[in-house]
Amino acid sequence: MRFKNLDALLDALSLHDQMSLSFHHHLRNGDAVLNLVLEAILHRGYKDLNLYPSAIFPIHHTIETAIKEGKIHNITTNYINGPVALALKEKGLKGTLKMQSHGGRARAIIEDENTIDIAFIAAPAVDEKGNASGLEGPSACGSLGYVIEDVKHAKTKVLITDYTVSKLDNPQISSSDIDYLLTVDSIGDASGIMSGTLKPTNDPLNLKIARLSQAFLQASGMIQENVSYQSGAGGTSLAITKMFIETLKNQGLTASFFTGGITAQHVQALEAGLVKDLYDVQCFDLTAIESLRKNKAHHAISASDYANPNNTKRKIKDLDIVILGASEIDYAFNVNVTTDSYHTIIGGSGGHSDTAEDAKLTVVVSPLLKARLSLIKKSVSAITTPGEHIDVLITERGIAINPKRQDLLKRFENSPLPIMTIEALQALAYQFTGIPKPTVKPKKIIGTIESRHGQKLDSLYGK
Amino acid sequence: MADIITVGTLESSDCMVSLKPSKTLEIKIDTIVHEAFYHHIKTVVEKILNEAELKNIHLSLTDKGALDYTIKARLKTAIERFKEANNG
Numbered sequence: 271m272r273f274k275n276l277d278a279l280l281d282a283l284s285l286h287d288q289m290s291l292s293f294h295h296h297l298r299n300g301d302a303v304l305n306l307v308l309e310a311i312l313h314r315g316y317k318d319l320n321l322y323p324s325a326i327f328p329i330h331h332t333i334e335t336a337i338k339e340g341k342i343h344n345i346t347t348n349y350i351n352g353p354v355a356l357a358l359k360e361k362g363l364k365g366t367l368k369m370q371s372h373g374g375r376a377r378a379i380i381e382d383e384n385t386i387d388i389a390f391i392a393a394p395a396v397d398e399k400g401n402a403s404g405l406e407g408p409s410a411c412g413s414l415g416y417v418i419e420d421v422k423h424a425k426t427k428v429l430i431t432d433y434t435v436s437k438l439d440n441p442q443i444s445s446s447d448i449d450y451l452l453t454v455d456s457i458g459d460a461s462g463i464m465s466g467t468l469k470p471t472n473d474p475l476n477l478k479i480a481r482l483s484q485a486f487l488q489a490s491g492m493i494q495e496n497v498s499y500q501s502g503a504g505g506t507s508l509a510i511t512k513m514f515i516e517t518l519k520n521q522g523l524t525a526s527f528f529t530g531g532i533t534a535q536h537v538q539a540l541e542a543g544l545v546k547d548l549y550d551v552q553c554f555d556l557t558a559i560e561s562l563r564k565n566k567a568h569h570a571i572s573a574s575d576y577a578n579p580n581n582t583k584r585k586i587k588d589l590d591i592v593i594l595g596a597s598e599i600d601y602a603f604n605v606n607v608t609t610d611s612y613h614t615i616i617g618g619s620g621g622h623s624d625t626a627e628d629a630k631l632t633v634v635v636s637p638l639l640k641a642r643l644s645l646i647k648k649s650v651s652a653i654t655t656p657g658e659h660i661d662v663l664i665t666e667r668g669i670a671i672n673p674k675r676q677d678l679l680k681r682f683e684n685s686p687l688p689i690m691t692i693e694a695l696q697a698l699a700y701q702f703t704g705i706p707k708p709t710v711k712p713k714k715i716i717g718t719i720e721s722r723h724g725q726k727l728d729s730l731y732g733k
Numbered sequence: 734m735a736d737i738i739t740v741g742t743l744e745s746s747d748c749m750v751s752l753k754p755s756k757t758l759e760i761k762i763d764t765i766v767h768e769a770f771y772h773h774i775k776t777v778v779e780k781i782l783n784e785a786e787l788k789n790i791h792l793s794l795t796d797k798g799a800l801d802y803t804i805k806a807r808l809k810t811a812i813e814r815f816k817e818a819n820n821g
Contacts, residue, residue, distance in 0.1 A: 612768070641745050641798025642766045702800055706769035 272451045276310050279452045283388060283426065285311065288318045288343060292386040292424060294417035295325035295349070296552065297409060300462025303392040303430050305332040306454065312336055318343040318364065322386055324375060324416040324573075325618070328352030329462060337361055344368070345717075346384055348375055349618035358716055359614055362732045367717025369608060369615075369730065372416065372551070373577025373584070373624035374722035379419040380574060383724060389424035391417055391448075392457045396431040397438040400445030404553075404570075405563050407433030409458035412553025412562050413532075414442045418572030421447045432457045442570055464555055468533050470512045471505030478666045479635050480509035483593065484517070485687055486664060490678070492591055492631050493517055496526040500586070500625055501593035503531050503554045506635055510593050511535055518544045529576065529585050530621060532568070537561040540568060549585045551576045551621075577624035579722050584628075586621075592629040594622055596636045596663075598650040601692055603657030603672045605634055606650040608719055611643055613712055613731040619654050624722050626659040638665035643706065644699035646692060651709075652719060653728040668695045738815045741807040748799040750811040754819070755791035758782070764796035777801055778808060785812045 273279040291311070293304045304323060309332050311319070319336070320343050326333060328351060336342050337357040344365035350358070358367060370378060378384040393414075395406035404414040409432065421427055421443050428450040429443070471477055487493055487510075499514060501507040512535060518525055525545040528536050532550040534557035539545045541561075548568040553559045561568045574581050586592075597616060598606040605626075610616050626632045636645050645665065661678060663670045670692035671678045682689050690698075717730040741749040748764075760782075762774055778794060796804070 639746075639800075642770060642800060643798070704770065704773050704801065706766070707772070709768050 271449070272453070274453050276306065276452060276454065279428065279450060280310060280314065282450065283428070285314065285316055287316055288320065289316070289387045290320040290322060290385060292322035292389040292420045293324070294391065294414070294420065295323060295327065296404060296411040296414055296416060297392050297458040297463050299327040299329045300409070300459040301327065301329060301392060302456055302458050303390060304330055307390045307430070308332040308336065312341060317341045320344040320346070320365070322346050322384055325349035325620075326351070326354045330354055337363065340364060346370060347618070348372055349620050350615045351617060355615035359732050362714065362716040367730060369618050369717065369719045371577065371619040371623045371722045372573045372621045373579055374720055374724065376419045376572065376574035376578040377580055377722060378724060379423050380578065381580070386420060386424040388426045388428060389417070389420040390428050390430060391421065391443070393429045393431040393443065394457070395433045395435055395438060396429055396451060397435050397441065400429065400448050400451055401438050401441030402429055402431070402443035402448070403438045403441050405559060406435065406438070407431070409433070409456070409460060409463060410559055411463050412559040413550045413570035415551030415571055415576060416573050418442075419574055426450070428452060430454060430457055468503050468508060468555055469505065470509035473505065475637055475666050476506040477509060479506055479637065479664060480513060482666070482669060482687065483510045483633060483635055483664045484513040486633070486662065486669060487514065487591065488517065489682065489685060489687065490631060491681070493521070493523065495523050497523070498526045498588055498590045499528055500530040500589055500591070500629070502595060503533055504595060507593050507595070508533065508535060510635065515539045515544055527585065529589060530625070532558040532561075534558065537565070537568070540565060549576065577621055577722065579627075586625050586628040589625060589629040591631045591633065592625040593633050593635060594626060596634045596645060598647050599634060599636070599645060599660075599663055599692070600647045600650045600657070602649075603660040603663070603692065604650050604653045605655045605657070605660055606652045608654045609652045609730070611647070611651055611709065613651055615730065619719070623655040623659070626655045627722070632659055632661045633664060634660055634662070635664045638667050638695065638699050639702060642703050644696055644703055646696035646699060652730060654719060656721075656727065663692060663695070665695065667698055670695050736818065738811050738818060740811045740814065743795060743797055746798050746800070746803070748794055748796040748804055748807055750807045751793040752811050752815045753791045755789055758788050759791040761793045762796065763794065765798055766796070774804065777804055781805060781808050781812070787812065790815070
């Protein structure tokens with residue numbers, strides 16, 4: 271059924287208190303759909319809603335207001351950034367906050383742990399049959415990887431678009447999975463969707479981390495023919511990826527695949543024949559979208575095919591190297607990317623714990639000092655990724671190998687690289703910062719962090 | 734009466750120091766690492782003020798996670814400029 275008016279659509283849907291609503295985050299901080307729909311539903315007086323957005327961005331002020339007004343019961347998501355995090359800390363939820371990973375969310379939807387009543391799916395382009403794609407339209411975002419499980423498993427599926435064409439060639443969402451279509455004036459703001467041109471860092475400290483990382487990867491013996499690789503889109507990660515690709519070129523090697531968020535840099539490697547396939551859950555720039563349109567070896571994949579632990583065909587099962595970040599890391603190599611050192615949520619796993627568990631070599635890179643706080647703690651404020659899945663920490667002042675990787679320790683025994691224990695690296699940090707007074711853990715629990723298998727990893731705290 | 738002397742920035746890992754004349758010694762420290770380092774920073778600031786023999790001053794430090802080197806450098810520069818402005 272097709273609608274040109276949100277109110278008419280809402281009249282047709284069976285709405286009730288305590289219903290579960292899902293949204294995807296491919297439009298990132300340019301998303302207009304979540305606010306539009308949630309505001310209208312709240313305006314109708316529905317309460318105790320359960321939200322399943324795949325991620326929450328600063329633009330999602332409707333969630334912030336609804337939390338303050340006590341209208342949200344549970345929130346289950348993979349990442350939170352901005353005012354919603356502060357509202358959660360101040361007020362908490364009636365129910366609970368659950369932070370999952372990308373692979374964990376896909377698994378939980380498929381296995382009916384996340385039961386979704388209605389999925390409201392922002393669709394950059396829809397054709398006359400009702401098929402959808404992320405590759406065209408004013409709000410083009412490329413891959414729609416994170417919404418594919420919602421499309422297959424929610425009880426009711428609604429496409430919301432601002433751009434209609436007669437026929438889409440390779441739709442990412444099939445009309446047979448869709449119940450309703452709503453056309454609106456605009457689903458997003460392009461400037462908030464794409465990150466612009468992402469550039470490798472030119473900050474000397476981060477460049478030093480990148481150079482040490484490259485030297486470590488080289489010496490690890492992991493860079494071989496058919497190596498597979500993933501990194502984030504931050505400046506340091508991009509610098510490491512740039513050096514990684516240059517190494518492939520200089521040594522006449524071809525990588526088998528890159529996974530995760532795709533940028534121009536990954537595309538250039540593909541087009542230069544330095545990598546065979548790109549498996550893309552999310553496009554970070556326009557070059558990636560353009561490549562997804564034209565390059566046959568650039569594949570849009572679902573979150574389940576990316577990282578669901580119970581999907582034996584998940585791409586990261588064969589991942590050799592992953593480069594990840596950290597807000598905190600501890601003596602046991604547990605990593606926190608969910609909160610800062612004061613228990614305020616600043617992000618979430620995304621694919622962090624997924625890739626860390628699967629990759630053969632999991633490398634965490636970060637500056638040793640973060641505005642006078644040591645990156646390394648005795649124990650982290652929140653465990654996003656258990657230390658057993660982390661192999662090495664690389665900072666500008668030293669490299670710490672996880673003692674569970676005795677093979678790596680042995681390999682680097684006589685290395686000229688600054689290899690030291692994580693405790694020694696922390697002592698180095700304290701030489702600069704002084705010894706911090708221990709922080710007091712808040713008492714009020716507002717939620718949990720879940721592993722991709724559905725086990726509780728840690729608690730999240732309010733004020 | 735001298736103007737307020739202000740040095741430093743509010744960039745991450747830097748701090749901003751403001752000095753102005755006062756009848757008594759007043760120290761105001763606002764830091765993003767309050768829980769972990771407030772008392773440590775206060776000791777550093779008091780030591781430098783003591784060495785400079787400044788007692789009739791209002792000091793305001795807004796800290797964005799600066800290390801001691803940075804805090805000392807910003808504060809010493811502020812004190813020099815403050816003394817110049819007041820003796821001049």
